[in-house]
Amino acid sequence: MADTTTRRTVLGGVAAGAALATAGGLTAAGDAQARQRRRPRTGGPEIGILLYDGYSLLDPTGPAEVLSRLPGATVTMIGRRRGAVRTDTGDVAVLADRSIDEVERLDVLLVPGAGADGTVAAMNDPALLSWIRRTDRSTRWTASVCTGSLVLAAAGLLAGREATTHWASADYLSTTFGVTYLPARYVRSGKIITAAGVSAGVDMALYLAAQMAGETVARAIQLAVEYDPRPPFDSGNAAEATPELKETALRLLEASQAR
């Protein structure tokens, strides 16, 4: 049993392929080429993640990492237009492989959060909000991370619901949109799931994975991405943070934004 497990572990991991390549001089040029094509899959959920200017990088990519491991799943980054969409800091761009005009139906729609400028722009983009509303009609799940819930709210999807968002936007979410803010990692209200700030999208995606494919699959994905979090500090909870630390956090966020 131990032998079988070890062998399977090696085969499934990098080791077997690496040993092969080292021994036989295998190059992966052909594979790399193939990887340039987007994976054609069928039968699994179609997951669409909306990218808009100024999103925070981990908001779409954390959930994408988790949800792309669901059996048969396709994760598509969707932008206002096709092409590179840059983060709030301006440092990184992820490619939108489809424009909103090219996407009519999704099993899962996920809207990430952004810095102040990006969130405001998205909340004031009628075509974007209209696409979100239209797409939401046929989703099995509609989700947000961080200030993505403000965008869902601006699209009219959160009225009268319980939801969450980044701690610094909690007051705004509840006073502006009549939403009951809950300080939780993620909040489910019917088919809508909102996650707290940035990193909370990973926790939410595991919950969503369990809803869609069962708990065993979700647990296996958690193991696959080795999500056994051990941050060196215990400072991520705004409810326990000092005013001084909150101020420093907001100052760092502000200073890191692209100008």
Place this chain on the structure above:
Amino acid sequence: MADTTTRRTVLGGVAAGAALATAGGLTAAGDAQARQRRRPRTGGPEIGILLYDGYSLLDPTGPAEVLSRLPGATVTMIGRRRGAVRTDTGDVAVLADRSIDEVERLDVLLVPGAGADGTVAAMNDPALLSWIRRTDRSTRWTASVCTGSLVLAAAGLLAGREATTHWASADYLSTTFGVTYLPARYVRSGKIITAAGVSAGVDMALYLAAQMAGETVARAIQLAVEYDPRPPFDSGNAAEATPELKETALRLLEASQAR
């Protein structure tokens, strides 16, 4: 004090900008344009993240989210060539803004992990390994996430050191490269820090942030990205996983790879 804090919270968060925009009909088109430019910064650390075909999406993006909040920091995605570099699942592409030929010096070099094909290809790419070796000579920190440590090892940087990697590649790392594998979230050996699988890069990046900018800044970044992890399950630790769950995890990873 409470008033001041609240006001600062609102100003620093999305709320103030959003209220302004809603009231005044502000559009952020000009801001969005500006954001297309990469942020010119000076004085802070130059952080370079290597993208190679088939990397796992969260490996570079988790640390990038954290490290881009360091005061004055610039995070640059670096590829074999400039342009889109696709993940192991083929679902997502991040843009490499610089090619390895354009980057001579970095304060921090981070090498992400990949699926089997991508890791093997990187381990067998002499030009890539040579660039890693050359760049490492002048870094303050050289780091890896997941199977990125196999790439560092193939470049000759881990000989005789303690290091970590994705749990499924632990045996391979120690037997092939004479590395002492430690089953920790991240392992520091001199200026080299290796992180465990995929999500461990976030924990490692916070540790690195503290080393570079002090504990208060690191704690503030943790709060800024609301990293108060609460996964719905407790299945991320390979040492506690059943052989069956490990098999399912490896099967999901294998099945999600681009063909």
